[in-house]
Amino acid sequence: MIAENLELINARIAAACEQAGRPRDSVRLIAVSKTKPAEMVAEAYAAGQRLFGENHAQELTAKKPVLPEDIEWHFIGNLQRNKVKYVVGAAALIHSVNSAALAKEIDRVAGNRGLTQDVLAEINVGGEESKQGADADEARSLVEAVAALPHLRLRGLMTVAPPADDPETVRPIFRRLREMLAEYAPLTREPELFDQLSMGMTGDFEAAIEEGATYVRIGTAIFGAREYPAPAPQPPENAP
Ligand SMILES: *Cc1c(COP(=O)(O)O)cnc(C)c1O
Secondary structure: OHHHHHHHHHHHHHHHHHHHOOOHHHOEEEEEOOOOOHHHHHHHHHOOOOEEEEOOHHHHHHHHHHOOOOOEEEEOOOOOHHHHHHHOOOOOEEEEEOOHHHHHHHHHHHHHOOOOEEEEEEEEOOHHHOOOOEEHHHHHHHHHHHHOOOOEEEEEEEOOOOOOOOHHHOHHHHHHHHHHHHHHHHHOOOHHHOOEEEOOOOOOHHHHHHOOOOEEEEOHHHHOOOOOOOOOOOOOOOOO
16 A cells, blocks of 8 residues: 555656656655554555655654664654754754754754754745744744854755645745745855755645655655544543
């Protein structure tokens, strides 16, 4: 099941690349395995998938040691500052740097460990509909703040588009992120390395590829729908 899903997604990525006149190897697929057991990651790995995305530090910490070492882990979720120590060095790329304070903490931990951590700045291009990421008007100052930190390597930008039935409605968001990448490159220390765009999920990845995505983050179409935590237990009916 997972192998077939991956085959189908890879074919759709290839078709979108062709449609956009881009080489297939200019887009990398991150299989988003959050909430799914390590067994399912192993199944995707057996089918050839090597990049996986997680959004909770604890889940990354639990899965990484029980799975093959050549998996490239990507951290894509909202990262609390007290969890940074679990993610620095464990993730090849942290996609979700959404504040200067978080960037500073990642820089501090990376520096203590003698590492340089690759990161993306997460931008809320869509405005109010989506809550994650720096607002578009704060994006430039976030990029400047991250670029100034010695133990971070700023590789590009990431966005999560609001859910949309028709991916055409979010295409302008992807286009805008690509424009921001070009606008902000001169602000970075190594502009030639500031070339990654993480955008596109199950519902909208083809439009994202057509607009320049270099990473697409796909969960549902590979692993199936996620079950959300069960609702909190209710008190017994005749409780006071
Ligand atoms: C869960 C998640 C995804 C994957 O979403 P799907 O719609 O299941 O493909 C991608 N990016 C981020 C940041 C996520 O949290």
